[in-house]
Amino acid sequence: xxxxxxxxxxxxxxxxxxxxxxxxxxxxxxxxxxxxxxxxxxxxxxxxxxxxxxxxxxxxxxxxxxxxxxxxxxxxxxxxxxxxxxxxxxxxxxxxxxxxxxxxxxxxxxxxxxxxxxxxxxxxxxxxxxxxxxxxxxxxxxxxxxxxxxxxxxxxxxxxxxxxxxxxxxxxxxxxxxxxxxxxxxxxxxxxxxxxxxxxxxxxxxxxxxxxxxxxxxxxxxxxxxxxxxxxxxxxxxxxxxxxxxxxxxxxxxxxxxxx
Numbered sequence: 001x002x003x004x005x006x007x008x009x010x011x012x013x014x015x016x017x018x019x020x021x022x023x024x025x026x027x028x029x030x031x032x033x034x035x036x037x038x039x040x041x042x043x044x045x046x047x048x049x050x051x052x053x054x055x056x057x058x059x060x061x062x063x064x065x066x067x068x069x070x071x072x073x074x075x076x077x078x079x080x081x082x083x084x085x086x087x088x089x090x091x092x093x094x095x096x097x098x099x100x101x102x103x104x105x106x107x108x109x110x111x112x113x114x115x116x117x118x119x120x121x122x123x124x125x126x127x128x129x130x131x132x133x134x135x136x137x138x139x140x141x142x143x144x145x146x147x148x149x150x151x152x153x154x155x156x157x158x159x160x161x162x163x164x165x166x167x168x169x170x171x172x173x174x175x176x177x178x179x180x181x182x183x184x185x186x187x188x189x190x191x192x193x194x195x196x197x198x199x200x201x202x203x204x205x206x207x208x209x210x211x212x213x214x215x216x217x218x219x220x221x222x223x224x225x226x227x228x229x230x231x232x233x234x235x236x237x238x239x240x241x242x243x244x245x246x247x248x249x250x251x252x253x254x255x256x257x258x259x260x
Contacts, residue, residue, distance in 0.1 A: 036083065036125035038260045039072035039252050044186045046140035070254040071133075071141060071188050074106075074178040075195055076118060081107035089121035090114065104177040106195045108247035112217050112229040115198040115250040122252065126260055130252040135201035137253065138220045142191040145182040146222065173246035196221035196234075196245030219245055 047066040079102040084090035094109065096102045110118075115132055123130045133141070173194050181193035202214035203226035211217075216226045219234075225245050227234055234244040 038126040041070040072252045078102035132200040133253045194246045195249040
């Protein structure tokens, strides 16, 4: 199945839902349906960092002007994802154990098209332009809570993945409820947690890359990795560059203040 077909399948529910609601409204106006609440977001001034094509920070780059974006305080939860599934806009339901709360547990096991489908659905529901962050935005958000870069164990570029794996091996990879990790000065939580968050930045493609032709996207957490766009479980070997992330999830941002 090609890229266009996969995205069409992922977004078909959004279009179908909109058509159904529109048809119902044409037949009988009836009472207004309650809209889906958007993410609890905070305004953050970000001065994006400059990255090379491999996701490395350009230390000698000129500073860029700061701008304001609105950032979801928490990652998308299982309950939020399953609401999208119940509406027919997301492909599958995420099961939860009886001892976990879907309202606070991050939604994981998501591919890049999954994340894009949810973003499109919540944008349609709220009327706000929610999207995935770009890699440079994510790093600017997370800089206050991420640890300083450690010296690599290996200097050979071909062994970068091994350095990253060994340096992060002892850190927790267990999935935990929202708020279990650090909180940024702006109030954004868990940027240094065990969930790696999808970005809209194409691996090796630069800022002008066509996302519809991108085979791998950056995910960001305690380190940056490039992951195949269809991968949901990086532990199975779907990590294109970098040590495998623990869990794949998502966080939303917007370029304007949310209306809800």
